[in-house]
Amino acid sequence: MSTNESAETIQEQIVALLPRLRRFARNLARTPHDADDMVQIAVERALLHLDQWHSDARLDSWLFKILRNAWIDEVRSRGRRAKLFMPEEAGENVGEASMEREIDRLSVEAALARLPHDQRLAVSLVLVEGLAYKDAADVLEVPIGTLTSRLARGREALAAMLRPPQGDRS
Amino acid sequence: MSVSDETLMAYADGEVDAATRAIIEAAMRDDPQIRRRIEEHRALRETMQEAFSEVLQEPVPQRLIDAARGHQPARGHDAARTGNVVDLASARKAAADAPGRRRSWQPIAMAASVLLGVALGYLAWHGSNTWVKTNSRGELVAGAGLAEALSNQLSEDRSPGLVATTGLSFRAKTGDYCRTFSTGANASSGLACREDDGWKIKVLAQTPNATSNSSNFRPAASADAPAIRAAGEESIDGEPLDRAGEIAARQGGWAGSKR
Numbered sequence: 001m002s003t004n005e006s007a008e009t010i011q012e013q014i015v016a017l018l019p020r021l022r023r024f025a026r027n028l029a030r031t032p033h034d035a036d037d038m039v040q041i042a043v044e045r046a047l048l049h050l051d052q053w054h055s056d057a058r059l060d061s062w063l064f065k066i067l068r069n070a071w072i073d074e075v076r077s078r079g080r081r082a083k084l085f086m087p088e089e090a091g092e093n094v095g096e097a098s099m100e101r102e103i104d105r106l107s108v109e110a111a112l113a114r115l116p117h118d119q120r121l122a123v124s125l126v127l128v129e130g131l132a133y134k135d136a137a138d139v140l141e142v143p144i145g146t147l148t149s150r151l152a153r154g155r156e157a158l159a160a161m162l163r164p165p166q167g168d169r170s
Numbered sequence: 171m172s173v174s175d176e177t178l179m180a181y182a183d184g185e186v187d188a189a190t191r192a193i194i195e196a197a198m199r200d201d202p203q204i205r206r207r208i209e210e211h212r213a214l215r216e217t218m219q220e221a222f223s224e225v226l227q228e229p230v231p232q233r234l235i236d237a238a239r240g241h242q243p244a245r246g247h248d249a250a251r252t253g254n255v256v257d258l259a260s261a262r263k264a265a266a267d268a269p270g271r272r273r274s275w276q277p278i279a280m281a282a283s284v285l286l287g288v289a290l291g292y293l294a295w296h297g298s299n300t301w302v303k304t305n306s307r308g309e310l311v312a313g314a315g316l317a318e319a320l321s322n323q324l325s326e327d328r329s330p331g332l333v334a335t336t337g338l339s340f341r342a343k344t345g346d347y348c349r350t351f352s353t354g355a356n357a358s359s360g361l362a363c364r365e366d367d368g369w370k371i372k373v374l375a376q377t378p379n380a381t382s383n384s385s386n387f388r389p390a391a392s393a394d395a396p397a398i399r400a401a402g403e404e405s406i407d408g409e410p411l412d413r414a415g416e417i418a419a420r421q422g423g424w425a426g427s428k429r
Contacts, residue, residue, distance in 0.1 A: 011238055011239050011240060012239075014238040015230075015235055015238045015239065018230045018234050018235065018238060019225065019226040019228070019230060020226070022225055022228075022230065022234070023222055023223075023225045023226060026222075026225060027222070029421065030420060030421045030422070030423055031321065031322050031420055031421075032225075032322065033322045033323065033324065033327075033420065034417060034420055034421055036231055036233075036234060037417060039234055040233060040234055040237045043234065043237045043238045044237050047237075047238075047240050074417075074421075075421075108217060108218065108221035108222075109221065109222075112218075123218065126183065127214070127215050127218040127219065128218050128219060128222045130219070132185065133180070133183070133185050148176055148179075148180065149176065151179065152175060152176045152179055155179060155211065155214060156175075158214060158218075159210060159214055162214070162217065
């Protein structure tokens, strides 16, 4: 990125990707505020390291990777990894939701929040963000086989959590 | 032949090569089980996409757009936002040095129980509302609007339109996280602590012009009314949290050390 013109173009491309970055971040962070803080960190880092981005690579994958790394750093620096995964918190507000659709959404969120973070990342990138397996594997810096098995396990767990209760109704 | 579920999943995601696709499509014709499993994979994918699509319609905060365009972030937030390991002591010092920021408690002798009386009077006056309510055990807790602010807002954030602003955050001797807050709408401020089932209001004070005879309270437009500071001083363990500390606490859902 040698000229200002191309840097500006990339910046506008990043602006256009902000909604998706926020969505991905929300599946990592505990609260929407934390998610936006992480997006800001990631975007600031991306601009600092634009020279590391190759224009033949997907900009969204590259930003997702930076975002994921920012999240890992954040978690590590706090030393509070365990606190990030408190599934009961995610479903806490379900009772306050007035619309059924809202409840549905929260329960899917709650289910995703219960997944181990490896599976949650794989599911977020492939099922929510729509990345191809190879791009998602690249974001997570794992072989494609690892991505596939995390995705399969995550899906299986999600399906079990979201399945309507059957047979055990009294 | 049997097809592994991983392969069916990859097929549903459009991730198999032509040869595998032909095998699976042949198997689908013969085996309703396989058809059903592929349908389940597709349905889950749709469910996930739909469930998380709402954020895409939300307006993006200006600070993120500014960051993407390379505009300078607000001063004082840098340390917490670089994402590097933050030296808490220096971050705290930076916060303390920032003009207009109060980071220490002034001990003031005042019984918190007096304030609870005010709080109950407040409730009687205003009835139930979105920011303070009583729970089933008769305790004062944050209502939905205030709870939202206490759970999500950092003390440095002062977005207009929010029901409450948060002041200081700290870890109490009980192990719980506590935060001071103030609400512009009804000129009240207070101290709330995050307990297992929500934000409990420990102290609630109103400004003199909002109550008839609270001469002991100075105007509490911010969350550091003397009585609230006194209650905080009494219960605080260590020092107030800086921004990085708040972010960490928020990530943990403000769950105290007992839980």
